[in-house]
Amino acid sequence: MDADTPPPEVLDELFDTIEDRKETLPEGSYTASLFTHEKGENAVLEKLGEETTETILAAKDDDREELLAESADLVYHLLVVLAMEEASLDDLRTELRDRF
Numbered sequence: 001m002d003a004d005t006p007p008p009e010v011l012d013e014l015f016d017t018i019e020d021r022k023e024t025l026p027e028g029s030y031t032a033s034l035f036t037h038e039k040g041e042n043a044v045l046e047k048l049g050e051e052t053t054e055t056i057l058a059a060k061d062d063d064r065e066e067l068l069a070e071s072a073d074l075v076y077h078l079l080v081v082l083a084m085e086e087a088s089l090d091d092l093r094t095e096l097r098d099r100f
């Protein structure tokens with residue numbers, strides 16, 4: 001890992017921030033708006049679908065920069081869904097490890 005590579009904890013920090021936004025619902029937070037949306041969980045589930053499609057299209061286009069940007073959007077929205085459904089990043093890690 002070189003000096004510019006972010007540590008793996010970046011995902012934990014993002015998930016902790018999402019959990020904080022869920023609890024405190026600060027004004028102007030996009031994350032908070034997903035937890036209070038009038039469409040309920042459908043709002044974030046729709047975003048998850050959109051970001052999945054955009055990730056697929058970027059991969060098909062061999063557009064590496066776009067692929068990384070859309071993948072980041074996809075992972076972020078997936079973490080919001082996990083937080084919304086009372087699941088955690090540790091639960092996800094456990095699920096993945098149990099498949100080793």
Ligand SMILES: N=c1c2ncn([C@@H]3O[C@H](COP(=O)(O)OP(=O)(O)OP(=O)(O)O)[C@@H](O)[C@H]3O)c2ncn1[C@@H]1O[C@H](COP(=O)(O)O)[C@@H](O)[C@H]1O
Pocket residue numbers: 014017018021028029030031032072073076
């Ligand atoms: N990682 C993200 C992140 N990734 C994507 N997004 C948002 O997800 C949306 C993606 O939607 P689109 O690509 O369709 O772009 P858009 O056209 O702006 O979207 P809409 O108009 O449809 O909402 C954008 O509004 C992005 O800002 C994110 N919003 C917040 N975070 C992180 O979440 C944390 C909390 O941020 P706040 O919610 O701003 O407090 C911080 O660490 C942020 O960096």
